[in-house]
Structure formats: C-alpha cells, structure tokens
Amino acid sequence: MILDIIINGLITGSTYALLAIGFSLIFGVARIVNIAHTAFYMVASYLIYSCIQKLGLHPVWASLVAVIVVTLAGLVSYKFFIDPIREHEGAVLIATIALAMAMQEILLLIFKGDYLTVPSLISGYLSIFGVKVFYQQILTFGMALLILAALWALLMKTRLGLAIRSTAEDREVANLMGMDESRVAMMTMGISVGLAGLTGVIIVPLTTLSPFMWMNPLVMMMAVVVLGGLGSIKGSFVGAYILGFAVTLVVFLIPMGAYLKDSVALSIMILVLVIRPEGLFGVAFEEER
Amino acid sequence: MRKITFGFSVLFAIFCAFTISTPAWGADVIKIGVIGPMNFLQGKGHWNGALMAQEEINAKGGIQVGDKKMKIELVKADSNEFMNVTDATNAMERLMTQGKVDFVVGGFRTEAVLAMQDIAMDYKKVFIGCGAAHPELCARVAKDYNRYKYFFRGTPFHSGNLVKTCFIQMATVGAILKQTLGLPKIKVAIVAEKAMWADPMIKAAEGFIPKMGMEVVGVWRPSATATDVTAELSATQRSGAQMIFTIFSSSVGIPFARQAGELKVPAVQVGINVEAQKDGFWEATQGYGNYVETLNTYVRGVEFNELTKPFIDTYVAKFGETPTYTADTYAAILYGIVPAVEKAGTIDSDKVVSILEDSVYKVPGGNVKYTKTKDGKHLHDLTWGPGYTTSLGAQWQDGKMVGTWPPAHWTYEGSAEVTYKGIVPYKIAPWVIDYYKK
Numbered sequence: 007m008i009l010d011i012i013i014n015g016l017i018t019g020s021t022y023a024l025l026a027i028g029f030s031l032i033f034g035v036a037r038i039v040n041i042a043h044t045a046f047y048m049v050a051s052y053l054i055y056s057c058i059q060k061l062g063l064h065p066v067w068a069s070l071v072a073v074i075v076v077t078l079a080g081l082v083s084y085k086f087f088i089d090p091i092r093e094h095e096g097a098v099l100i101a102t103i104a105l106a107m108a109m110q111e112i113l114l115l116i117f118k119g120d121y122l123t124v125p126s127l128i129s130g131y132l133s134i135f136g137v138k139v140f141y142q143q144i145l146t147f148g149m150a151l152l153i154l155a156a157l158w159a160l161l162m163k164t165r166l167g168l169a170i171r172s173t174a175e176d177r178e179v180a181n182l183m184g185m186d187e188s189r190v191a192m193m194t195m196g197i198s199v200g201l202a203g204l205t206g207v208i209i210v211p212l213t214t215l216s217p218f219m220w221m222n223p224l225v226m227m228m229a230v231v232v233l234g235g236l237g238s239i240k241g242s243f244v245g246a247y248i249l250g251f252a253v254t255l256v257v258f259l260i261p262m263g264a265y266l267k268d269s270v271a272l273s274i275m276i277l278v279l280v281i282r283p284e285g286l287f288g289v290a291f292e293e294e295r
Numbered sequence: 296m297r298k299i300t301f302g303f304s305v306l307f308a309i310f311c312a313f314t315i316s317t318p319a320w321g322a323d324v325i326k327i328g329v330i331g332p333m334n335f336l337q338g339k340g341h342w343n344g345a346l347m348a349q350e351e352i353n354a355k356g357g358i359q360v361g362d363k364k365m366k367i368e369l370v371k372a373d374s375n376e377f378m379n380v381t382d383a384t385n386a387m388e389r390l391m392t393q394g395k396v397d398f399v400v401g402g403f404r405t406e407a408v409l410a411m412q413d414i415a416m417d418y419k420k421v422f423i424g425c426g427a428a429h430p431e432l433c434a435r436v437a438k439d440y441n442r443y444k445y446f447f448r449g450t451p452f453h454s455g456n457l458v459k460t461c462f463i464q465m466a467t468v469g470a471i472l473k474q475t476l477g478l479p480k481i482k483v484a485i486v487a488e489k490a491m492w493a494d495p496m497i498k499a500a501e502g503f504i505p506k507m508g509m510e511v512v513g514v515w516r517p518s519a520t521a522t523d524v525t526a527e528l529s530a531t532q533r534s535g536a537q538m539i540f541t542i543f544s545s546s547v548g549i550p551f552a553r554q555a556g557e558l559k560v561p562a563v564q565v566g567i568n569v570e571a572q573k574d575g576f577w578e579a580t581q582g583y584g585n586y587v588e589t590l591n592t593y594v595r596g597v598e599f600n601e602l603t604k605p606f607i608d609t610y611v612a613k614f615g616e617t618p619t620y621t622a623d624t625y626a627a628i629l630y631g632i633v634p635a636v637e638k639a640g641t642i643d644s645d646k647v648v649s650i651l652e653d654s655v656y657k658v659p660g661g662n663v664k665y666t667k668t669k670d671g672k673h674l675h676d677l678t679w680g681p682g683y684t685t686s687l688g689a690q691w692q693d694g695k696m697v698g699t700w701p702p703a704h705w706t707y708e709g710s711a712e713v714t715y716k717g718i719v720p721y722k723i724a725p726w727v728i729d730y731y732k733k
Contacts, residue, residue, distance in 0.1 A: 007530075007533060010526075010529045010530065010533065014525060014526045014529060017525070018523075018526070021523075114334055118334050118335070119332070119334035119335035119336075119377070120335070120336060120575065121546045121549050121570065121579055122579065123549065123553065123578075123579050123580065123581055125581050126557075126581075129557070130557075131557065131558055131559075137529060138529070138532070138558045139525075140525070140554075140557065140558070143525070212522070212523055213522040213523065213550070214522045214546050214549050214550055214579070216546060218378065218520075219522070222520065222522075253526075254526050257515075257526040257527055257530060258526065258529075258530055261513050261514060261515040261516070261527075261530060262514050262515070262516050263516065264489075264515050264516050264517045264518075264526075264527055265488075265489035265516050265517055265518040265519075265521075267518075268518070
C-alpha cells in the first residue's frame with residue numbers, strides 16, 4: 007500500500023502543480039487573481055477534443071493548436087477585460103469569474119452537458135513495483151518537472167525573466183527603471199495562460215470533459231497556491247505535492263470517505279493559514295498605514 | 296394632456312382585460328410539464344420520451360376528456376439539478392406559476408426531486424417521477440397521503456429493488472466466475488458514488504453479499520463527478536476483489552470504466568453505471584468500457600413485451616440513440632396519465648389520482664402496478680418482479696450493448712417464468728480469465 011500511496015501521490019501532486027504554477031506566476035508578478043485560469047485549461051481541453059475527434063488532427067498538432075489559441079485568447083482577455091481595471095483587485099476578481107462562467111456557458115451551448123473524452127497521447131500502462139501506472143500519468147509527472155525547470159530558466163536566465171522578477175518585487179520601481187510594467191504583465195499573462203493550455207494537453211486524456219470541469223480544479227489550485235504561499239512558484243510546487251499526498255492518503259486509508267479528499271485538502275490549507283497566514287513559502291507583509 | 300392620459304388609461308384597461316381573458320383560449324389543451332437536467336442526456340431522455348407521447352396522442356386528435364377532445368401541450372423546464380438543487384425548485388415553481396401545468400413528469404437526482412415533489416404537492420399537481428430512486432419519495436405518500444398522494448414513481452423502481460436486482464445479477468455472474476475460473480469464494484469491492492440514492496444500497500449490499508456466499512473486501516466512495524479514480528482502482532486491486540459492484544449515476548462511471556479497462560484490473564464490473572447505459576459510452580471510454588455490465592431498462596434487440604420494440608425503434612429513428620430509462624416519460628404520459636384522465640373524465644388531480652393508483656397497465660418496460668404498505672396504505676411505488684418490472688442486465692461486448700440477464704425461463708420466489716427475447720450469454724473479460732488461470 008505504501009508504494010501505491012507514493013506513486014499515486016506523486017501523480018496527483020504533478021497534476022495540481024501544473025495548474026498552480028501558472029496561476030501563481032500571474033499573481034506573483036501582476037497581482038492578478040485569475041479565477042478564469044482553470045477555465046482556460048477547460049477551453050484547451052475542448053479544443054484538443056474538437057481537433058482530434060472532429061477535424062481528425064494528430065494529437066500533437068491538436069495540442070499545439072490548443073496551446074496557441076488559448077494563449078491568444080488569454081492575451082485578448084487580458085487586454086480588454088483585465089488591464090483596464092487592474093488597479094481594482096476586487097473588480098479583477100469579479101471580471102475573471104464572469105469570464106470563466108461565460109466560457110462555461112458557451113461550451114455548454116456548443117457541446118451540451120455530455121461527458122466527452124480524448125485518447126491518451128501515449129496509451130498503455132507500466133507496472134512500477136507492482137503498482138500499475140498509465141504512461142500518460144508518467145508523462146504528467148515528467149512534464150511538471152520539465153515545466154518547472156523551463157520556468158526557472160526563463161525567470162533566472164533571460165532578460166524577460168529579469169523584467170518579470172523585477173516587476174514582481176516592486177512594480178513602481180520597475181516602471182521608474184524603464185520597464186513597461188503593463189507589457190510585462192501582459193506577457194506574464196500569456197505565459198500563465200499558455201501553461202494552463204499545456205496543462206490541458208497533458209491532463210485531458212486522464213479526465214472527462216464537461217462544461218463544468220473548471221470548478222473542481224479551481225478549488226484545489228487555490229488551496230495549493232494559498233498553502234504554498236501566494237506568488238511563490240516554489241511554494242506552489244511543494245504545496246501541490248503536499249496536497250497530492252494528502253488526497254491519496256484519504257483514498258487509501260479511508261475508502262468510505264474517498265469523496266472527502268478535496269475537503270481534507272482544504273482543511274490542511276486552512277490549518278496552514280491559521281498557523282502561518284502567508285503560506286509555507288510566502289512573504290509576510292504588513293499593510294501600509 | 297388629460298385626454299391623452301385618459302386615452303392611455305382606457306387602452307391599458309382593455310389590454311388588462313384582454314390578457315386576463317386570454318387563458319380561456321387555451322382551455323382545450325392539457326399542459327404537461329417536463330422537468331429535468333435538459334443539458335444532459337437524462338433530461339434529453341425526459342423531453343424526447345414526452346415529445347413522442349405528445350405526437351402520438353395529438354396525431355389521434357387528443358384525449359377524450361368528458362365530452363371534449365383535448366390536445367397535449369408540453370412545457371419544458373430545465374432543472375439544472377446536477378449543479379444546483381435551488382435551480383430545480385425554481386424550475387418547478389415556474390412550471391406551477393408561469394407554466395400553469397396540469398401534470399408534471401421527470402426529475403432525476405433524488406436530492407432535487409425530494410424538493411421538487413414538495414412544490415408539486417403544494418399545488419396539488421400529479422407528478423410522476425422518472426429518474427429518482429430513493430424509497431423516501433414514495434414513503435412520504437404512505438406517511439402523509441393527503442399531501443403526497445399526487446406523486447407516483449414512473450421509473451426506476453426504488454433503490455431497494457435496484458440493489459435486489461443487482462444482487463441477483465451478481466449471483467448469476469458470480470456463479471459464472473466460479474465455474475469458469477475455479478474460484479472458491481468471490482471477493483467483492485463496492486464502489487459507490489457519494490450521492491444520496493446510493494446510501495441505502497451500500498448498507499443493503501454489505502448485509503446481503505455475505506449471505507450470497509461472497510465476501511465484501513472494501514467500500515469506496517468517490518465523488519460523483521470525480522475524473523480520476525486510479526487511486527481507488529489501485530486500492531480495489533490491492534484488496535483482491537474479483538468483482539466490483541458499481542453504484543454510479545453520474546460522470547464518475549466513465550473514468551472508472553475507462554481506467555479499469557485500460558489498467559486491465561482483474562475484476563468484473565457489475566451493478567449500476569448510468570453512463571454505461573448510453574450509446575456514447577463506448578466512445579467516451581475510448582473503447583475501454585468493454586465487458587462492463589450495468590442494470591438497464593432498454594437494450595436494442597431485447598423485448599419485454601409487444602410494446603418494447605416499437606418504442607425503441609421509433610425512439611432510435613427519431614433521436615438517433617437508444618432510449619435510457621428517463622425516456623419513460625413516454626410511458627408515464629401515454630399509458631399512465633392519459634388513460635387515467637380519460638377514465639376519470641376530468642383533469643382534476645384528486646379524481647385522476649384515485650383512478651391511477653389502482654391501475655395496472657402495460658408499458659414498454661413491463662407492467663406497472665402501484666404498491667401499498669403491508670397495512671394497505673398507498674405507496675404509489677412500482678411493483679418489482681417477473682410479470683411486472685425487472686429491468687435488464689446489459690453488458691458491453693465489443694462495441695455493442697447486449698442484454699445478458701435475466702436468463703431464459705427465469706423465475707423468482709415461485710413466480711411465473713419470464714423469458715425476454717434477445718438475451719445473450721454473459722462474457723468475462725479475457726484479461727480476468729488470464730489473470731486467474733495463471
């Protein structure tokens with residue numbers, strides 16, 4: 007059983023990490039709470055389905071189309087819905103909720119409520135110490151590590167990354183130093199939504215598509231980000247695996263309460279918030295008076 | 296200015312009088328509300344079945360009610376009950392107040408139907424439930440007859456009988472497993488979605504499965520909308536289960552069947568998987584749902600009686616898919632409400648109820664006879680058993696859904712024999728055979 011818990015925990019944590027990293031990035035840099043983040047992941051999933059099932063495209067091409075289209079959609083959304091009201095965080099929150107619900111209703115109109123699936127990028131499974139694991143799940147785990155590595159390289163080794171880090175540290179000073187803070191935020195939004203699209207590519211073969219599929223991951227993603235520390239990518243990564251293992255433990259140790267796994271994850275988040283409000287890796291700050 | 300104001304006042308008064316008197320023009324129609332989750336297949340089944348009934352009735356000129364003919368008019372209401380019970384109650388309230396319906400059919404999720412039932416009873420409208428299985432819906436009729444007498448169960452039979460049918464099917468499949476694989480005792484894992492209708496079934500299963508000579512090795516309760524159940528599947532495989540008793544009505548049935556098939560979990564799936572009742576299940580599971588067995592009402596090629604094939608064929612021709620059990624709004628209207636109204640000679644709910652509750656009538660799924668408690672109180676629940684409604688065991692075999700239960704000449708506790716046309720033998724998944732033959 008321990009091996010089952012370890013392997014399933016790693017897989018579940020990878021899924022949460024993929025979603026949380028993109029969300030954490032845009033919040034950390036531009037202080038945008040993008041509730042529509044998982045809705046973009048949903049749109050990418052439906053695009054992949056449509057490209058494969060309706061247009062007959064190869065899954066790789068379908069994935070490319072989905073990521074590009076969703077990234078562009080994210081940039082357009084930012085330009086017209088978020089940028090004009092960026093100074094008002096409450097308004098941004100409401101606007102992104104509205105955006106998510108609009109995407110839900112549009113998909114409901116087009117696809118109805120029927121549950122859909124897409125074939126795996128790599129079908130079949132592997133037995134690791136007696137535990138059966140899908141190749142797709144191994145891909146998810148690998149991609150989570152790869153994306154984190156790529157993000158680290160982008161943030162630490164490129165000029166864009168430098169601009170992003172500077173803006174995250176202090177928007178006003180970054181502006182004064184000649185960086186176009188708004189442009190940096192827009193590019194960060196594009197990267198964040200692109201990550202959501204990439205998450206859709208990797209996870210969608212493991213899930214069932216429905217126009218309401220954005221809600222449950224949103225709750226878990228928020229829990230991961232809050233647990234790890236708002237704005238901390240490292241925190242999101244660690245928080246994802248903590249909750250991934252917590253959820254897996256519930257399934258194995260309390261089978262009758264398997265449906266409670268999300269509640270347990272949220273309870274852990276609340277506990278951490280009570281003890282350490284800034285999260286595991288977040289930075290404590292005091293409000294300016 | 297005064298003349299203009301006076302003129303507008305007169306026009307307004309005429310308009311109001313016109314509006315109030317208009318409903319009298321609709322007096323020759325019987326309005327039937329069809330309520331269900333209309334964006335999902337269950338709600339579409341509700342609507343499509345009702346539509347078929349309406350077209351058949353109106354094609355014949357309508358229903359004879361007393362000395363006049365009245366046509367059927369359907370009023371659609373989206374309960375959105377998968378997402379929000381409040382939406383369901385609002386939809387029912389609108390049917391009553393704005394739709395001004397005379398009868399209601401539909402409903403799916405028990406949590407929502409319990410609430411919708413109260414609203415229909417407030418307005419004293421006959422409501423035939425076509426989807427929810429909890430016994431409480433009809434227990435209320437016996438507990439407070441004067442208030443709840445307007446409710447009847449159309450489909451499915453209550454969860455106690457659902458689980459009884461499942462047990463009989465499990466026993467049949469268990470015997471096949473023992474004989475084919477040489478297993479001394481069958482180990483059963485119960486996997487039931489977290490929903491109200493499943494609760495009494497789990498309790499019954501835990502008590503009864505050991506009496507059938509099988510062993511319960513664990514109970515897992517994933518969320519009804521879970522999309523990844525690999526952890527649960529790993530756990531059930533670790534438990535050594537050779538049979539998985541599934542109790543699913545929601546989307547979890549798809550990932551469970553798909554992932555179990557893809558991982559080649561060495562256990563057969565028997566029970567209820569509503570998603571597996573749909574034609575789209577094969578595509579939704581990417582073909583990995585092979586050998587999944589589920590309780591089902593309608594399977595192409597299987598006939599309960601002479602009404603079954605015409606109903607299925609017409610439904611398939613019109614809507615391009617096999618009807619699920621929620622399409623029994625067709626039977627509820629055509630064989631339940633309509634004859635009761637014609638016999639009563641009125642659409643008055645009390646008179647229709649008194650006729651309907653003592654009726655025994657044939658439907659495409661069997662024969663309907665409403666039950667009573669041991670002390671003679673009306674329950675308005677469906678009688679289960681050979682000669683009445685039994686449903687079918689349906690299995691996916693190589694892309695096609697076939698009927699595998701009941702076997703020919705089946706009897707139950709001394710009943711008459713029943714044989715349904717079109718039943719074929721049950722098949723065990725080859726990977727299960729390979730695993731246990733090793």
